[in-house]
Amino acid sequence: MIDWLNSPALVAFGVPTSWAEVLGFVTGLVNVGLLVRRHILNWPLGILNVLLLMVVFWSAGLYADSGLQIVYVILGCYGWWAWLHGGPDRTRLVVRHTTRTEWIGLAVAGVLLTGGLWLFLDRLTGSTVPLADGLTTALSLLATYGQTRKLVESWWIWIAADLIYIPLYAYKGLWLTAILYVAFLTLCVLGMRAWRGAWRDQRRSVTA
Structure with a gap:
């Protein structure tokens, strides 16, 4: 299975692109699209996505990013549970802003x-x-944790990470993944706007 995932699926920008990278591209786009809409299925699809990217990053020598995917699986399972039962009295979580104490942490x-x-x-x-590998790994972990708690500002952290990831993956010859992160950057902006809107709707609902 690993050999097949590492085998070339197509040639992008003159560089052979593996099946793992192609499938990671597709599942990554769908995953972030679901996350923007706050759909619970983003978590199981995200777990599949990071397992595929683990193969891609290890083959490219991005060892921190590869190891990071294991942590993502754990955070994905936690986020799946937290969105369903992480609110008061084990209710669903709602979107909120990051507190000062959380920012310091x-x-x-x-x-x-x-x-x-x-x-x-x-x-x-x-x-x-x-x-670059260490910094993007740290930012990604912080952003993912923020999204498990539905923190609006987690999108800002993802935007910072994506701005580093895009040239990093291009430098490593992972052109399809670099393009994916350009799409991620756009989705992050849309996600931030959507989550802010959801927070305002919640505030109006509580006031009413």
Whole structure:
């Protein structure tokens, strides 16, 4: 199965593109589209997407991004549960803004994760882009955690990560994945607007 996923499916920009990358492209687009609409099925589809991308990133030597997918599977399972039962009295979660305490925690976690991953990748792996790999890994983890809690500002973190991912994947020759992240960037803007709208609707409902 792994051999087939790593086999060429097509040639994009003169570079052979594997089946794993093609399938990751398709499932990734659908997954983020569902996430923008706050549809619960984004979580199981997202788990499938990250398993495919794990194969892509390992083959490209992006070891932190590859290992990150395991954490994404765990966060995906947690997010699936939290959206259904993570609210008060195990009700469904609602969209909300990030508190000051949460921002401080995210900032501290981001600095520690980036620094730790950078050192690990630089000294113990063959990564050719240890800082960029570590930084995008940290940002992605923080953004995914924010979305498991339906935090509006998680989209801003994803936007920051995507702006680094796009040139990084182009540099590694993963052109289809780079294009996917351009689409992700657009969807992130749409997602932020949609979640802000949902938050305003909730506020009006509570006031009424």
